[in-house]
Structures are given as structure tokens and as C-alpha cells.
Amino acid sequence: MPWSWAAALVALLVCAPLAALAGWALSGDTAHWAHLGRHVLPQAALNTGALLAGVGALTAFLGVGCxxxxxxxxxxxxxxxxxxxxxxxxxxxxxxxxxxxxxxHPIGPVQGALRALLGYDSPRQFRLPDLRSLPGAIFVLGCALYPYVYLSTRALFMTQAANVLEAARTLGAGGWGVFWRVALPMARPALAVGVSLALLETLNDIGASEFLGVQTLTVSVYTTWVTRSDLAGAAQIALAMLAGVLVLILLERRGRRRQRYAATQRPRPMQPRRLHGARAWLACGLGATPVLLGFVAPVLYLLWETQKRLHLAGGVSTQLWSAARNTVGVAAAATLATLACGLVVAWAARRVRESARGGALAWGPRAASLGYAIPGTVLAIGLLTPLTLFDDALDYLGLSTGQILMGSMTALVIAYVIRFLAIAAGSIEAGLARIPPSLEQAARLLGESAGGVLRRVHLPLLRPALATAALLVFVDAMKELPATLLLRPMNFDTLATWLYAEAARGTYEEGAIAALGIVAAGLLPVILLARAQAGPRLSSPPPAPAPGPKRLSSHPVHHHDRPA
Incomplete structure (x- = not known):
């Protein structure tokens, strides 16, 4: 059971911030709760609810449609x-x-071009609705997060049986009827997962909401702690946010608990219908619109602003280079620590399933993966007490003369490990599931212990899964903003916090370089996902062979697994 005990310790690391958060929230007197209940929570909760509803609807529409x-x-x-x-x-x-x-912006390139086209001279004569609004935030977050829904629902659409859809058409259903009454209901589990992930990312967002002037619960936590120095009040708002996260998770699981899908044999996948002429151009244009809005237009803007900044300043500032080094350093340290903890959790979960007698320790691997559902601001507040207690214990024992965890990069690494542990553990568990049990059984018969089997058999075979997990964790750590803002040491900037500061000052040319670096790093896991999504069914089906005598092939047949 040593692996189960290790996983339980990792789970305690994940759960400790939640217990500390509850303690901070309860430490505030009733006046705190009354003030928050009258002046902060109603409007922030209303804005957050409206933002979640709008982003959920937009991501579902764009993701499922595409x-x-x-x-x-x-x-x-x-x-x-x-x-x-x-x-x-x-x-x-x-x-x-x-x-x-x-x-x-009213005097920006888009509205300037529209006024020139329509014959107006001033923003007073014509201007688009202000982006700094709740609809603007829904638009921005929807364009950024719809791929979560697209990725999950497309994987399910690709595996739906063609005979079911053909039966619907035989019974008189048209193209819209087949989609609405057959394909979409069968894709509901994937839709629920994708929308839930998009909503969790919306709850974690702080930069977009604050830039666009939407006072959400996340922004309220940040301003209550940093601006008003009210830690108890921030913890109380964070606890309300955590309750909202739990409600989202429970609703998603409740919506899927009675759904069962089974197939008695490997189904024949549906074949795409060929479009020609205007319909083909229309389909291509509709599909390209989310890409233009969510990636191409902003990247072209960042490239333009970057070349302006480099031309005027003659290079990149030393402070920005320092922020880039900090970003890579803390992300690399967090990646190594997260992979180690994820390997412990995944291996412990495998051992528990094999032994079928985990007992009280069986909860460890499951609880260790809860961190991804905790917003960064909530996690940062919850970590204050455990980190401070650890530093105080070292001082009491005479092993330290200062803050070892708090006020150092270590606090950021711990926050990133808790936040992204689910990514590493999930990827490694998927890799372990692909390793035949016979290999482990043969090694155990030859006298290897469980640790020796992991070291000499599984780790070499897990290299692709470990590389994938490392890439995903590294890029997510580079992009993380809420936890970094609240836990970073003094005078310590990453690319994300540098961009946040430049946006707050309105110096867009300075922040464009940092933004472009984050986007360039983010392209790596996207390329990985695109390769995983690619398959032989992306193009038109090959024509049927001409009638003739059947001949057995001497080449082996390889069945390619589809992403779930």
C-alpha cells in the first residue's frame, strides 16, 4: 500500500487549500457576510450567472455547429x-x-475602416457598441472556449453509427431532423463535458472579465483581497464560487447518469455528404468564421503591434526578457513536480483497481484530481494558511530564518501542481491503460516488485504519455494568470502578469510581445490535438472497388483508435 499512501498525501495537498479556505471564511464576523450579501455578492453573482449562461450557449452553438x-x-x-x-x-x-x-476601440482600425466606408468622419457620428460590457465578455470568452465543445462533440460524431442515421432518413427525417432528433441526443454526454470545461474556464477567468469591466465573482475575490486587504471577505466570496463549481459538476453528472450507450458490434461510421458550388463555399465560410474571430484576427493584430514595438524600441526590453525567463523557469519546475505527482496518483489508482481492496485509501487518487475544478483565485487564497503554517513550523524548529514557501517561486509551483495535476494524472492513466497487463504479470513472475515493474517496464512505454502530459502542463502553467497574480513574489513577473500590467496601463505595444510568446507556446498542444484528431475519414471515402474475385491481402490490418 505505499503507493496508495503516497497518493493520499498528494490528495491531502490538494484538499488542504479547501479546508483553509473554509477556515478563513468562517473567521470573518457576521458583519462581513451581511456586507457581502447586500453590496457585493448579488451583483457579482448575477453577472457571473449571466456570463456563464451566455458563454455556455455560445460555446455550445459554435462547437456543436462546427x-x-x-x-x-x-x-x-x-x-x-x-x-x-x-x-x-x-x-x-x-x-x-x-x-x-x-x-x-472607437478610434481603432476596425471602426475607423467602417466609418471611412460609410462616409463618417468622427466616432460621434458612428460607433459600434462598447466591447466593455457583459455581451462583449460573452463574445470574447465564447470565441476562446468553443474548441472544448468542438473537440468532444466531433469525436462522438465521428463514431456514430451510419445505420442509425440512415434509418432516420428512411423514416422521413431530413438533414435538420437527423441532426436534431438523432445525432445531437446521442452526443449529449460529449456536449455536457465540453460545456462544463468551458464554464470552469470562464469561472477561472480574471483577465478578460476585468479588462471588459464585468464584475464577476473571480474579479470580486481579487479586488477584495488586493485592493481592500480584506482576506476574510475574499475567502467568503471564494467559498461561494466553490459552491458554484460544485453545482456545475453535479449538474453535469446528474444530466448523464441515466444515459447508456452500447453497440453489439463495431459500427460503420457515417460518410460525409459531398457539397458543391455555393453550398460548399457557404459551409467553408461558416466554419472559418470562428477561426478568424478567435485566432487569425488577434494574431495578426499581435504581429502588427509587435513589429511596431520592435521598430520603435530597437528590440525587446530587459524586463520582458526577465519575465520570459521567469515564465519558463516556473513552468518547467511545475511541470516536473506535476508529472511526479501525476505518476504517483495514476499508478496508485491502477494498483487500487487491480487489488480491488483500496479501503479508505481508495479516495486518494480520485481526490487528487479535484484541483482542476478549483479556480485559480480560490486556490491562491486557500494556499495562504498551509504555506504560512509550514514556514512558521520551520522557523519554530530553527531550520529557517525567513519565508521559504510564501513570497517565493515555490508557492507558484505548488499552486500549479494542484491546479494541473488532473491533466498529468489523466494522460498517464490513459497511457497505462494501453499497456497490456501480461507485461506486468510476466515481470512480477520474474520477481520484480511493483516499483520495479513501474521503473523497468511501464516508464519506457509511458514516454509518449509523459511527453504529452508535460507539454500540456507546461503550456497551461505559462498561461495561468489568476493564481500567478495573487501568489507571485515581489518584483516577479511572468509573461501573463506582464501582459496584465501593460493592459492596465493601456500600453498595448509593450504587451503584444508577451502575448505573442504565450500564443506561440500554446500552439504546441494544439498541433498535438490536431494530429490526434486527424484520421483517414477526414477526406471523402474512397470509391468502391470494381466487382471481381476477392483476394486476401498479405499485409496486416491495423485498427486505429479514435479519440474518446
Whole structure:
């Protein structure tokens, strides 16, 4: 059971901030709760609820629509579009808001071009609605987060049985009826997962909401702690946020608990319908619109602003280089620590399943993966007490003369490990599931212990899964803004916090370089996902062979697994 005990310790690390958060919230007197209940929580909760509803609806519309478009229809550019629709995953929501604030400014390039086209001379004569609003935040977050829904629903559309859809058409259902009454209900589990992930990212967002002037619960936590120095009040708001997260998770699981899908044999996948002429061009244009809004337009803006900054200043400032080094250093340290903890959790979960007698320790691997559902601001507040207690204990024992965890990069690493542990553990568990049990059984028969089997058999076979997990964790750590803002040491900037500060000052040219670096790093996991999504069914089906005598092939047949 040593692996189960190790996983339990990791789970305690994840759960400690939640217990500390409850303690801070309860430490505030009733006047705190009354003030928050009258002046802060109602408006912040209303804004957060409206933002979640709008982002959920927009991401579902864009994600499901694009997934069905590239799965059910074949047209020129479909192969390129099927992976290009993932590109907004490389664009953090706060960078998208940062870019659109300048692009759609009343004296910016978009509105200036529209006024010139319509014959107006001044913003007083014609101007678009202000992006700094709740609808503006819904638009920005929806364009950034719809790939979560697209990725999950497209994977399910690609595996739906063709005979079910053909039966619906035989019974008189048209194209819309087949989608609405057959394909979409069967894709509800994937839709629920994708929308839930998008909503969790919306709750975690602080940069886009603050840039666009929407007072959400996350922004309220940040301003209550940093601006008003009211830690108890911030903890109380964070506890309310955590309750909202739990409600989202429970609703998602309740919506899928009675749904069962089974197939008695491997189904024949549906074949996309070929489009020609105007319909093909229309389909390509509709599919390309989210990519243009969520990736192409902001990237072109960042490139333009970057070359302006480099031309005027003659290079990159030393402070920005320092922020880049800090970003890479803390992300690399967090990646190594997260992989180690994820390996412990995944291996312990495997051992518990094999032994079927985990007992009280069986909860460890499951609880260790809860961190991804905790918003960064909530996690930062919850970590204050455990980190401070650890530093105080070292001082009491005479092992330290200062703050070892708090006020150092170590606090950021711990926050990143808790936040992204689910990513590493999930990827490693998926890799372990692909290793045949017979290999482990053979090693155990030869006298290897469980640790020796992991070291000499599984780790070499887990290299692809470990590399994937490392890439995803590294890029997510580079992009993380809320926890970094609240836990970073003094005079310590990352690319994300540098961009946040430049946007607050309105110096868009300075922040464009940092934003471009984050986007460039974010492209790596997107390319990885695009390769995983690619398959032989991305193009039109090959023509049927001419009738003739059947001949057995001497080449082996390889069955390619589809992403779930």
C-alpha cells in the first residue's frame, strides 16, 4: 500500500487549500457576510450567472455547429478546417480580450475602416457598441472556449453509427431532423463535458472579465483581497464560487447518469455528404468564421503591434526578457513536480483497481484530481494558511530564518501542481491503460516488485504519455494568470502578469510581445490535438472497388483508435 499512501498525501495537498479556505471564511464576523450579501455578492453573482449562461450557449452553438459541419459534410477546405478550428485553444481569453479592446476601440482600425466606408468622419457620428460590457465578455470568452465543445462533440460524431442515421432518413427525417432528433441526443454526454470545461474556464477567468469591466465573482475575490486587504471577505466570496463549481459538476453528472450507450458490434461510421458550388463555399465560410474571430484576427493584430514595438524600441526590453525567463523557469519546475505527482496518483489508482481492496485509501487518487475544478483565485487564497503554517513550523524548529514557501517561486509551483495535476494524472492513466497487463504479470513472475515493474517496464512505454502530459502542463502553467497574480513574489513577473500590467496601463505595444510568446507556446498542444484528431475519414471515402474475385491481402490490418 505505499503507493496508495503516497497518493493520499498528494490528495491531502490538494484538499488542504479547501479546508483553509473554509477556515478563513468562517473567521470573518457576521458583519462581513451581511456586507457581502447586500453590496457585493448579488451583483457579482448575477453577472457571473449571466456570463456563464451566455458563454455556455455560445460555446455550445459554435462547437456543436462546427463539429457537425466538418463531420457530416465534405467540401473544399474541410481537412484544413477540421484542425484549424482548434487554434483558439492557443489563445488565452485574456489575450483575446486584450487584442479586441484595441481592435474595436472607437478610434481603432476596425471602426475607423467602417466609418471611412460609410462616409463618417468622427466616432460621434458612428460607433459600434462598447466591447466593455457583459455581451462583449460573452463574445470574447465564447470565441476562446468553443474548441472544448468542438473537440468532444466531433469525436462522438465521428463514431456514430451510419445505420442509425440512415434509418432516420428512411423514416422521413431530413438533414435538420437527423441532426436534431438523432445525432445531437446521442452526443449529449460529449456536449455536457465540453460545456462544463468551458464554464470552469470562464469561472477561472480574471483577465478578460476585468479588462471588459464585468464584475464577476473571480474579479470580486481579487479586488477584495488586493485592493481592500480584506482576506476574510475574499475567502467568503471564494467559498461561494466553490459552491458554484460544485453545482456545475453535479449538474453535469446528474444530466448523464441515466444515459447508456452500447453497440453489439463495431459500427460503420457515417460518410460525409459531398457539397458543391455555393453550398460548399457557404459551409467553408461558416466554419472559418470562428477561426478568424478567435485566432487569425488577434494574431495578426499581435504581429502588427509587435513589429511596431520592435521598430520603435530597437528590440525587446530587459524586463520582458526577465519575465520570459521567469515564465519558463516556473513552468518547467511545475511541470516536473506535476508529472511526479501525476505518476504517483495514476499508478496508485491502477494498483487500487487491480487489488480491488483500496479501503479508505481508495479516495486518494480520485481526490487528487479535484484541483482542476478549483479556480485559480480560490486556490491562491486557500494556499495562504498551509504555506504560512509550514514556514512558521520551520522557523519554530530553527531550520529557517525567513519565508521559504510564501513570497517565493515555490508557492507558484505548488499552486500549479494542484491546479494541473488532473491533466498529468489523466494522460498517464490513459497511457497505462494501453499497456497490456501480461507485461506486468510476466515481470512480477520474474520477481520484480511493483516499483520495479513501474521503473523497468511501464516508464519506457509511458514516454509518449509523459511527453504529452508535460507539454500540456507546461503550456497551461505559462498561461495561468489568476493564481500567478495573487501568489507571485515581489518584483516577479511572468509573461501573463506582464501582459496584465501593460493592459492596465493601456500600453498595448509593450504587451503584444508577451502575448505573442504565450500564443506561440500554446500552439504546441494544439498541433498535438490536431494530429490526434486527424484520421483517414477526414477526406471523402474512397470509391468502391470494381466487382471481381476477392483476394486476401498479405499485409496486416491495423485498427486505429479514435479519440474518446
Amino acid at each position: 463539429a457537425w459541419l466538418v463531420s457530416a459534410y465534405d467540401f473544399r477546405g474541410r481537412r484544413l478546417l477540421s484542425w484549424a478550428l482548434l487554434l483558439p485553444l492557443a489563445m488565452p481569453s485574456y489575450i483575446l480580450a486584450y487584442a479586441y479592446l484595441d481592435l474595436l
